[in-house]
Amino acid sequence: MTPLHIADEVAAALAANRPVVALESTILSHGLPAPRNLAVAARLEEVVRKAGAVPATIAVLDGVPHIGLSSSELDRVCNAGDLVKLSLRDLGPACALGRSGATTVASTTALAHAAGIRVFATGGLGGVHRGARETWDVSADLDVVATTPVLVVCSGVKSILDMGATLEVLETRSVPVVGYRTSRFPAFYRRESEFEVPWRVEDAAQAAAVFAAGGRGMLLANPIPAAFEMDSALHDRLLVEGLRKLVDQDVRGKDVTPVLLEHFHTASEGVSLDANEELVVSNATLAADVAVELSAEQY
Ligand code: PSU
Numbered sequence: 001m002t003p004l005h006i007a008d009e010v011a012a013a014l015a016a017n018r019p020v021v022a023l024e025s026t027i028l029s030h031g032l033p034a035p036r037n038l039a040v041a042a043r044l045e046e047v048v049r050k051a052g053a054v055p056a057t058i059a060v061l062d063g064v065p066h067i068g069l070s071s072s073e074l075d076r077v078c079n080a081g082d083l084v085k086l087s088l089r090d091l092g093p094a095c096a097l098g099r100s101g102a103t104t105v106a107s108t109t110a111l112a113h114a115a116g117i118r119v120f121a122t123g124g125l126g127g128v129h130r131g132a133r134e135t136w137d138v139s140a141d142l143d144v145v146a147t148t149p150v151l152v153v154c155s156g157v158k159s160i161l162d163m164g165a166t167l168e169v170l171e172t173r174s175v176p177v178v179g180y181r182t183s184r185f186p187a188f189y190r191r192e193s194e195f196e197v198p199w200r201v202e203d204a205a206q207a208a209a210v211f212a213a214g215g216r217g218m219l220l221a222n223p224i225p226a227a228f229e230m231d232s233a234l235h236d237r238l239l240v241e242g243l244r245k246l247v248d249q250d251v252r253g254k255d256v257t258p259v260l261l262e263h264f265h266t267a268s269e270g271v272s273l274d275a276n277e278e279l280v281v282s283n284a285t286l287a288a289d290v291a292v293e294l295s296a297e298q299y
């Protein structure tokens, strides 16, 4: 595999078994508009530090996977405008051809593991898309979480996906799904879906213990902070409109999620942006707390 560029601060923390939290870049380049994305990126790093861990935002720059970005590199990821969305299968081509791109949950998880990072915070996991029976559109995120021993903190999956099918695949692939102070699987903008989670924990120490005992990847599902949960009528309206837009514009494959997100952000006049920011910040904070526990307990 192509050599990684690990930022000095991240490398030093890993060498000393101090807590590190990986952060992904696709939510910055493809999930949030500029200039909001850079403000969110900075805030994510800040809350991770405040909780006592070192942030490592991951992206591929000029063919080199970067684990931890300088502020100018972060700026580039947020403002370049031409970064490719790189899933795990895209890493070889992007690196060999010297390209730059943002990493998804799948590729960020794999790169975090390659660097020795055990905890990763994101917004929403990719999953089984609606209509997957015909399209076979199932995110590689599921496969990578199933095969890589990294704890992924997320706010469930968006209701733009087939949530029931996503949870079934996670079960088939033996991914533990653990609710953080919830017994329901969260639906990104909404705190609860109709689906239950098989396990729940009440604090970061329990989450760390579960991860250490399982010895494999897991999902820690953290609901959006209550104050920022989207109104359900607004949510349902945006969802119907967004799904119609996909059909009308014949959007497929890796463009599906960015197009839907864009629709939510513009049609909700920023409500979904605030929601998105606050849930990722909450996930980054929780991920840092779990990383601190993992180091402290010497798991
Ligand atoms: N879900 C979101 N926001 C996102 C994504 C998913 O709510 O930005 C991004 C993540 O990077 C995720 C990727 O890993 O989309 C999944 O894309 P696909 O379905 O093409 O695998």
Ligand code: MN
Binding pocket: 137, 138, 139, 140, 253, 254
């Ligand atoms: Mn897909």
